Amino acid sequence: MIDPDFLDELDRFESAMKREASSIQQGEQESRNLGEGLTFSDYRRYAPGDDTRLIDWKLYARTEEYFVKQFEEERSLTVHVLLDRSESMAFGEGETNKFEYGAKLGLGFAYLTAEENNDFRFSTFGADLERLDTGKSNRAELMQIIDLLNETDPAGEADFRSVFEEYAESIHSRAFVVIVSDFLEDADEIDAGVGALARNDTLLAHVLSPAELDPDATGDTVFHDPETDETTRTYFGGSLAQSYRDRLQAHVEDVAERADTLRADHVLVDTGADFFDSFASLWSE
Incomplete structure (x- = not known):
């Protein structure tokens, strides 16, 4: 029981x-994958100056190319x-x-x-x-x-x-x-x-x-x-x-x-x- x-x-x-990333708590810390208040929209190739935290390392492991995630707001x-x-x-x-x-x-x-x-x-x-x-x-x-x-x-x-x-x-x-x-x-x-x-x-x-x-x-x-x-x-x-x-x-x-x-x-x-x-x-x- x-x-x-x-x-x-x-x-x-x-x-x-809470110090670990989690998308469950809204408005108190970053989401588990996407960032606070954000949801995944698309990928684009990495360019100098982009936030390296947004690089998809799993995708890099498969393609050996750097792609960053793009987001759109969603509450x-x-x-x-x-x-x-x-x-x-x-x-x-x-x-x-x-x-x-x-x-x-x-x-x-x-x-x-x-x-x-x-x-x-x-x-x-x-x-x-x-x-x-x-x-x-x-x-x-x-x-x-x-x-x-x-x-x-x-x-x-x-x-x-x-x-x-x-x-x-x-x-x-x-x-x-x-x-x-x-x-x-x-x-x-x-x-x-x-x-x-x-x-x-x-x-x-x-x-x-x-x-x-x-x-x-x-x-x-x-x-x-x-x-x-x-x-x-x-x-x-x-x-x-x-x-x-x-x-x-x-x-x-x-x-x-x-x-x-x-x-x-x-x-x-x-x-x-x-x-x-x-x-x-x-x-x-």
Whole structure:
């Protein structure tokens, strides 16, 4: 169960977090990517005298040419939290449970957004999307969302393409989208879904449990796929264990590379890590 008291503990981290760039706090510091009160408009080639802070270094890494970002003024910003509720998110014991850990990450963004009198939207997704907020963007609503999350049983598979394409059509103003998921789906489907949201600032919080990142299973083992209910019995160890780790790492890197291509940020989160350390790394990304 998610204990709402953790929200109060975020307050003591807030002043330090504000020193890190974030587009969520309006009018108090620079936005996470674009600058206070500004939104991305276009690129142009760097010219002597341009502010070097505006150089897109990710674009330079791909093209070996310097481009600076151009901006236009825009005041309002809504933070959209999309939390994966597919069955694979139910994995993890106690505090390492991916759904509960991921829910707290999303709630942290919503809470600090509300504290700055800005708007948030909070939804869960699987085969479809369920919006949990009612548009009030206040602490009382966060308490109701926590109650709804505590009643949620992750189930089924996540349809990144259809759900995100449909959700993108509902965004009509400047937005920052936080996607919290284990992203244990086909990379092409993830790419298509995230691509539909890519016109907005987008952050992928890639949550995996310690038992997934470094499984301690050895010997004769039965593996269960929670989304398809299929089971496989095999000897796990040695070369098979290394093959698993290599494939997982390759998938994580694939998702990260596709996010980079779409100019979205990607952060791998170990649910065995201290929650506030993980949240601070996402908030400052």
